[in-house]
Amino acid sequence: MSGKRSLIRSGTTVDQMVRAIGDRIVTGFLRPGEKLDEASLAARFDVSRTPVREALGQLSAMGLVERRPNRGAIVAVVTQEHLASMFESMAELEAICARFSAERMTSSERRALEIEHQGSARLVQLRAEEDYEYFNTEFHTRLYRGAHNAHIYEMTVMTRSRLAPFRRAQFMLPGRLAKSWQEHDAIVTAIMRGDGAAAGNAAKDHVSIVSEASAVFAVGDQPKVASTMPVTAG
Amino acid sequence: MSGKRSLIRSGTTVDQMVRAIGDRIVTGFLRPGEKLDEASLAARFDVSRTPVREALGQLSAMGLVERRPNRGAIVAVVTQEHLASMFESMAELEAICARFSAERMTSSERRALEIEHQGSARLVQLRAEEDYEYFNTEFHTRLYRGAHNAHIYEMTVMTRSRLAPFRRAQFMLPGRLAKSWQEHDAIVTAIMRGDGAAAGNAAKDHVSIVSEASAVFAVGDQPKVASTMPVTAG
DNA sequence: TCTCGAAAAAGTGCATGCAATCGTTGTGCC
DNA sequence: GGCACAACGATTGCATGCACTTTTTCGAGA
Numbered sequence: 001m002s003g004k005r006s007l008i009r010s011g012t013t014v015d016q017m018v019r020a021i022g023d024r025i026v027t028g029f030l031r032p033g034e035k036l037d038e039a040s041l042a043a044r045f046d047v048s049r050t051p052v053r054e055a056l057g058q059l060s061a062m063g064l065v066e067r068r069p070n071r072g073a074i075v076a077v078v079t080q081e082h083l084a085s086m087f088e089s090m091a092e093l094e095a096i097c098a099r100f101s102a103e104r105m106t107s108s109e110r111r112a113l114e115i116e117h118q119g120s121a122r123l124v125q126l127r128a129e130e131d132y133e134y135f136n137t138e139f140h141t142r143l144y145r146g147a148h149n150a151h152i153y154e155m156t157v158m159t160r161s162r163l164a165p166f167r168r169a170q171f172m173l174p175g176r177l178a179k180s181w182q183e184h185d186a187i188v189t190a191i192m193r194g195d196g197a198a199a200g201n202a203a204k205d206h207v208s209i210v211s212e213a214s215a216v217f218a219v220g221d222q223p224k225v226a227s228t229m230p231v232t233a234g
Numbered sequence: 235m236s237g238k239r240s241l242i243r244s245g246t247t248v249d250q251m252v253r254a255i256g257d258r259i260v261t262g263f264l265r266p267g268e269k270l271d272e273a274s275l276a277a278r279f280d281v282s283r284t285p286v287r288e289a290l291g292q293l294s295a296m297g298l299v300e301r302r303p304n305r306g307a308i309v310a311v312v313t314q315e316h317l318a319s320m321f322e323s324m325a326e327l328e329a330i331c332a333r334f335s336a337e338r339m340t341s342s343e344r345r346a347l348e349i350e351h352q353g354s355a356r357l358v359q360l361r362a363e364e365d366y367e368y369f370n371t372e373f374h375t376r377l378y379r380g381a382h383n384a385h386i387y388e389m390t391v392m393t394r395s396r397l398a399p400f401r402r403a404q405f406m407l408p409g410r411l412a413k414s415w416q417e418h419d420a421i422v423t424a425i426m427r428g429d430g431a432a433a434g435n436a437a438k439d440h441v442s443i444v445s446e447a448s449a450v451f452a453v454g455d456q457p458k459v460a461s462t463m464p465v466t467a468g
Numbered sequence: 469t470c471t472c473g474a475a476a477a478a479g480t481g482c483a484t485g486c487a488a489t490c491g492t493t494g495t496g497c498c
Numbered sequence: 499g500g501c502a503c504a505a506c507g508a509t510t511g512c513a514t515g516c517a518c519t520t521t522t523t524c525g526a527g528a
Contacts, residue, residue, distance in 0.1 A: 012303050012511070014291065038480070048513045050284070053481085054291045057248065061295035063388075069246050070480055070519050082384050089385040092330050150316050151323040154297075155389050246481070272510070282483045287511085304489050304510055 017055035025064050026164040032077040087211035091204045093156045098203035099196040101146035117188050124181045251289030259298050260398040270307040321445035325438045327390045332437035333430040335380035351422050358415045
């Protein structure tokens with residue numbers, strides 16, 4: 001079991017582990033509070049405990065994992081209060097991104113945002129929750145990038161990752177899809193006008209509503225689909 | 235060399251290393267771009283390479299060090315552009331903290347803030363840069379805490395740590411001390427009035443000015459004083 | 469049956485060792 | 499004299515092993 005890796009892997013083993021474990025956390029495959037046994041993880045991914053340990057350390061630094069000295073690691077379990085603080089932060093961060101986007105997006109960025117947004121109207125009529133969820137992520141990522149600020153981008157994507165386990169059910173609420181699209185529309189309109197303040201307010205309201213919708217479902221849900229965890233900036 | 239640690243240490247060895255190395259980075263003892271040799275660090279702190287490696291991994295996740303696969307780690311070197319993005323983020327974060335502080339601080343928090351602020355006026359007259367710097371950190375930390383939002387607190391403290399190496403010379407500019415105090419005064423006044431918008435604007439202006447002052451000095455400076463790195467929330 | 473305690477089992481924390489990779493120096497060739 | 503290439507040295511990446519801590523289990527006494 002030395003030397004050869006069975007699968008083709010890019011980057012170092014530790015990076016792979018960070019992605020693999022982090023992915024399972026943000027997609028809900030590993031649930032908050034679940035124990036992360038080093039030996040099991042090592043066996044599961046066919047590596048030794050060392051890279052697993054390093055990965056857990058990094059995930060701990062990111063806030064996805066909680067490490068108790070000599071007592072092992074668990075998937076970070078956040079209190080209701082801390083969860084609320086993250087949603088509130090998310091609203092503020094999105095507001096900043098929207099405001100900056102309104103002020104700074106290039107014309108091609110604006111065009112792409114509008115085209116994608118208009119294209120998604122179809123998904124609402126079809127009630128295609130899964131597809132809309134994908135579009136939704138894309139849409140918000142455009143806002144984060146459009147802010148043209150690398151550090152805010154990092155913080156925002158990071159916060160979104162940490163919130164991911166708690167917001168998966170947001171589009172299950174009846175009528176949420178159409179409402180979401182209208183809220184996006186308000187943001188897009190403001191950005192097109194170059195009205196930073198309005199864009200910021202619209203984005204903040206949008207996230208606040210998502211927050212309330214997600215709070216209902218709070219903890220626990222089944223795993224759905226694997227997605228590469230977008231923890232670091234690109 | 236197995237088992238016993240020569241010094242009394244709290245927490246795990248890895249935590250110690252994260253603090254020790256991170257401290258040396260944010261205090262400027264280790265300069266951006268400097269090579270971080272695992273063996274040297276291990277020898278320097280009298281531990282094996284394993285905890286050093288883990289610590290470097292965590293610091294990398296925090297953005298304080300940069301790791302190139304198979305090519306070792308260096309103290310994170312930020313481009314002028316990324317530095318600007320961090321200062322801008324800092325201004326936004328401080329604005330949020332000030333706004334929330336104005337809306338949420340308890341009366342005892344307000345009282346403590348005002349008392350400390352008034353007390354610092356003496357330091358300005360004495361031109362006590364060192365002491366004022368300490369007060370300044372305390373003052374801002376009060377704002378971060380006063381926001382009553384754990385996640386924003388984490389992000390703000392984190393960003394401040396990453397900016398620390400670049401803002402050490404801010405009070406060396408002539409007249410900066412008095413100006414800083416006046417800016418603080420505007421923030422405090424707004425908070426006392428409970429005027430969130432005004433507090434936010436005042437805080438944003440304050441940090442923006444610091445940003446410009448620091449940009450002049452940009453990279454490089456001598457180490458000064460060891461301080462426990464406040465990377466994680468408390 | 470319940471409680472307390474000690475021994476065993478499990479699991480983490482760190483040190484060490486070896487293989488793989490990168491940077492460098494020296495040598496041959498153009 | 500300059501450039502390409504190969505061998506060497508230095509350093510990272512990971513596996514393994516052992517010590518220590520925590521948890522669990524089992525048994526004795528109340």
